[in-house]
Amino acid sequence: MGELRERHRQWARTEKEKIGEIPTLKKKAEYIWEYYKLWIIGIICAVWFFSFAIHQYTTTLHDYWCYMIFANTYADAGTGSEIWEDYVEYAGFDLDEKEVEFNANSYFDYLKGVTGNTYFEAFVTYADGGILDGIVMGNGSLAALGKSGRLMDLDSEECASIKAKYGDRFIYSEPFDEEYSKDLVPVGIDISDSKLVTQYKAYPIDIALGIGAKSERVDAVEKFLDFILE
Amino acid sequence: MESARTRDRVSKTVMYIILIIMAFIMLVPFAWMILTALKTNQEAISVSPFYIFPHNGWHWETFGEVWKSYNFFLLYKNTLLMIFFRVVCACLTATMAGYAFGRLKFPGKNFLFSLVLVQMMIPSTIFIIPQYLMVSGLGWLNTTAGLVFPGIVTAFGTYLLKTGYQGLPKDLEEAAGIDGCNIGQKFLRIMMPLTRSSMVSLGIFTALFAFKDLMWPMIVCTSVQTTTLAAGLAKAQGRYGSNYPQMMAAAVLAVIPMIVIYVIFQKQFVEGIATSGGKL
Numbered sequence: 286m287g288e289l290r291e292r293h294r295q296w297a298r299t300e301k302e303k304i305g306e307i308p309t310l311k312k313k314a315e316y317i318w319e320y321y322k323l324w325i326i327g328i329i330c331a332v333w334f335f336s337f338a339i340h341q342y343t344t345t346l347h348d349y350w351c352y353m354i355f356a357n358t359y360a361d362a363g364t365g366s367e368i369w370e371d372y373v374e375y376a377g378f379d380l381d382e383k384e385v386e387f388n389a390n391s392y393f394d395y396l397k398g399v400t401g402n403t404y405f406e407a408f409v410t411y412a413d414g415g416i417l418d419g420i421v422m423g424n425g426s427l428a429a430l431g432k433s434g435r436l437m438d439l440d441s442e443e444c445a446s447i448k449a450k451y452g453d454r455f456i457y458s459e460p461f462d463e464e465y466s467k468d469l470v471p472v473g474i475d476i477s478d479s480k481l482v483t484q485y486k487a488y489p490i491d492i493a494l495g496i497g498a499k500s501e502r503v504d505a506v507e508k509f510l511d512f513i514l515e
Numbered sequence: 516m517e518s519a520r521t522r523d524r525v526s527k528t529v530m531y532i533i534l535i536i537m538a539f540i541m542l543v544p545f546a547w548m549i550l551t552a553l554k555t556n557q558e559a560i561s562v563s564p565f566y567i568f569p570h571n572g573w574h575w576e577t578f579g580e581v582w583k584s585y586n587f588f589l590l591y592k593n594t595l596l597m598i599f600f601r602v603v604c605a606c607l608t609a610t611m612a613g614y615a616f617g618r619l620k621f622p623g624k625n626f627l628f629s630l631v632l633v634q635m636m637i638p639s640t641i642f643i644i645p646q647y648l649m650v651s652g653l654g655w656l657n658t659t660a661g662l663v664f665p666g667i668v669t670a671f672g673t674y675l676l677k678t679g680y681q682g683l684p685k686d687l688e689e690a691a692g693i694d695g696c697n698i699g700q701k702f703l704r705i706m707m708p709l710t711r712s713s714m715v716s717l718g719i720f721t722a723l724f725a726f727k728d729l730m731w732p733m734i735v736c737t738s739v740q741t742t743t744l745a746a747g748l749a750k751a752q753g754r755y756g757s758n759y760p761q762m763m764a765a766a767v768l769a770v771i772p773m774i775v776i777y778v779i780f781q782k783q784f785v786e787g788i789a790t791s792g793g794k795l
Contacts, residue, residue: 323703337660338653345654364737388737390750403749406640407734414644416651 349386349416350378351505354408356391356422360487363389368485375512376505394422395429409435417497419506424456424475427493431458431472436495439471443503444496447474451510456493479513552577552764559759574760581764585751586739591772594743596659597732598725601666605721606714608668613676613710614702618688628677634670643730650735661735662743666725672717679713680706715783726773744769 307313318325355362362368369387378385388411391404399405411417412435422430430436439448439455448455454476457469473493481487496506551559554569581587615621616628646665655661683706691705732746742750748765777784 341654341658341660343654345656347652347654386737390733390737403730403733406643406730410643410647410734414648414651416647 346382346384348383349418349502350376350383351502351509352386352411352416352418353388353506353509354391354411354417354420355387355389355487356393356404356408356420357426358389358421358487360485361389362481362485362487363387368481368487372509372512376508394426395433396426412497412499415497415499415501418500418502419494419496419509421476421481421488421492421494423488424473424477424491424493427473427495428456428458430495431456431470432461434461435498436472437498437500437503438466439474439496447496447503447507447510450507451514474510476510476513480515481513548763548766552760552767554760556758556760559763577760577764578768581761581768584761585747585765585768587765587768589740590742590744590747590769593659593662593736593741594726594745595772597662597743598722600659600663601725602718602721604663604667605669605672606718609672609676609717610707610710610714611702612668612673613713614680614706616673617677617680618706619698631670631673635674639665640730643734646731647734656735657738657741659741662732662741664735665731666721669717669721672721675717676710676713679710683709712786715786719780719784722776723773744772 304313304316307316364385364387366387366389369385372387373380373385376385391408393399393402393405393408395405408417408420420427420430420436427436436458437444448471451474454474455471456473456475458472460466460468460470473495475491475493476482477491477493479492481492482489494506494510496503500506550567550569553573553575555571555574558566558569558571612631616624616631642665650656650661650664653660655664687705687709688701691701696704727745728743729745729749732743733749736742736746739747748762748769751762751765
């Protein structure tokens with residue numbers, strides 16, 4: 286280690302002497318560029334990369350108030366849409382603190398098969414990653430999707446408040462695992478008469494809302510239900 | 516002698532006919548795409564498969580409409596930025612890792628390299644959830660950095676470059692050592708330039724995979740401002756799925772950058788396939 290340090294010192298001394306002997310500033314710069322351009326480019330790239338990473342980390346919001354997927358809709362229901370704006374206002378979310386994401390670019394139907402469907406794989410990523418809070422799609426498709434085990438059991442403790450309010454609207458699905466339950470499991474809430482259909486015309490058919498199995502923001506979904514069914 | 520020449524000419528002619536037919540078969544989908552883009556929607560969906568050319572005029576204006584409605588300038592910019600950074604990062608990390616695995620001796624080398632190989636054997640979709648959570652945690656969603664993230668390191672590239680470095684003669688490194696080069700100088704000035712063909716192969720493969728990548732851009736880029744061509748087209752397909760001329764015009768515009776890149780780097784493409792033994 287000491288030997289290496291001594292070698293570095295020796296190298297620095299030699300380089301300093303060499304650069305000192307070069308007459309003009311332009312020639313000095315040319316010498317440095319010629320011999321150390323890779324190092325210079327590398328250091329600039331590293332500095333740029335780390336400053337970008339730190340800037341992004343410190344200035345971007347890292348969490349959501351609510352993440353919803355509106356599957357198979359051809360209407361404008363994404364982030365920034367009228368539905369999104371009205372919901373944010375209704376729920377009183379502070380968007381400087383966290384984000385509200387409405388993803389309306391999702392097209393899959395579990396009934397028709399989802400093998401190789403990239404939208405479904407994206408849904409799986411959101412659901413398994415705990416990002417997804419709610420998903421809206423056709424009644425039959427949602428009931429079928431419940432079989433994948435990626436929707437929350439609405440009989441669970443987290444959904445007690447939702448069950449109390451909207452228990453009569455529940456949609457049932459076969460359980461993912463027979464060990465979990467032998468009976469049908471509630472996985473969705475029928476919202477066919479909600480504002481999504483009547484006011485925003487986001488769907489022309491019967492629709493239902495399911496909650497992501499790993500969602501930790503069930504209260505935000507409840508607020509969404511209150512908003513569309515008020 | 517004459518009959519041998521005739522036989523040779525006949526076999527060549529037959530070969531050319533077969534090749535022309537094969538080339539025609541390969542070009543049909545592309546021609547179909549362009550012709551559909553120039554038809555009206557009615558023509559595109561209602562005609563028989565033998566009704567090839569547009570009957571109600573050639574609708575070139577579809578390309579202009581698509582350019583505006585899909586915001587192609589943004590899609591091109593985002594895609595090219597993603598490809599550029601993925602290629603740079605992949606080449607940089609793979610060449611360093613490849614040199615270490617191919618030429619250096621250090622404890623645990625074989626174990627570490629077997630981890631690289633394991634990564635190649637596992638389907639990439641398995642990594643998507645942890646990668647998404649990392650990108651989300653870093654605040655890189657809807658950014659170019661988020662798009663580039665999974666391509667920063669590449670197991671395939673490391674393997675490719677390792678074999679490239681292993682194929683170089685040991686004498687070169689030894690001669691450089693005798694001339695006073697340290698390990699960094701040997702790598703940068705002697706060995707790395709000699710693996711240029713492997714690096715070009717890696718660059719081509721990375722660029723193609725990045726261009727075709729649909730899943731990752733769709734997951735990390737929910738904003739239209741940051742999405743790529745593949746994801747932008749897929750979203751448009753979902754939304755405007757019934758307008759076939761528009762979809763085909765968008766597909767034609769989407770493949771243009773790759774055709775331009777192929778024309779410019781045709782020689783390197785062929786060399787790349789020959790070097791890596793891969794198929795594009």
